Amino acid sequence: MIAGMYITMMPVILAGIFNMIFVKTGFYKRHRIPIDGGHVYRDGKRIFGDNKTWIGFLSMIIISMITTILWGYLCTCFSFGNLNELYRIYDNTVLYNAGVGFYFGFSYMLFELPNSFIKRRLSITPGKTENRLFFVIDQIDSLIGVMLILFLVSGISVWKYLFYIFLGGFTHISVNFILYKLKVRRNL
DSSP states (O other), X not given: OHHHHHHHHHHHHHHHHHHHHHTTXXXXXXXXXXXXXXXXXXXXXXXXXXXXXXXXXXXXXXXHHHHHHHHHHHHHHTTOGGGOGGGTTSOOOHHHHHHHHHHHHHHHHHTTHHHHHHHHHTTOOTTOOOSHHHHHHHHHHHHHHHHHHHHHHHOXXXXXXXXXXHHHHHXXXXXXXXXXXXXXXSOO
16 A cells, blocks of 8 residues: 555655756856745835745746656556556546646645745745654645645545655655755755
8 A cells, every 4th residue: 555655655655856956056046036026014024035036936836747747658668557546436547647647747846835824924934844743743734735636636545645644745755854954955
């Protein structure tokens, strides 16, 4: 069951890694425009902060579409598509994978925004996790959205949805630790 969950989540895991690498590029840095446009909320604090950018939002969607299409192809080539929850109801096609990849990337980024909004209200430094609660939320906020898409397209149970979030949170922490050690991430 866990192998199937990783097979199902792999496009999102890969998209998150590749997007993290992309945001280190000069291209990203030249084109980064904060989603909040630098505006502040009525409390005088930034709405989302500098780390939530339009190009980061868009790149996560595009990269997620690409990784989901490529992963679908690999599932076919190596005959492990039967373990992928994405193909429980729908066929493994390029168009379907592009659509799911779009929604994975979109929901990944969308579900990070409320956490950023709250952290700005609490004056938590963007990109930093200063307490355990926000450390956990930082690991699962995007997963809640991504797994909601999986829940909708695959018909998994609510319990499996929650287990995906738990397993995804553990995986997110592990991947972030590796990226931190490789100096791709500045912090955990």
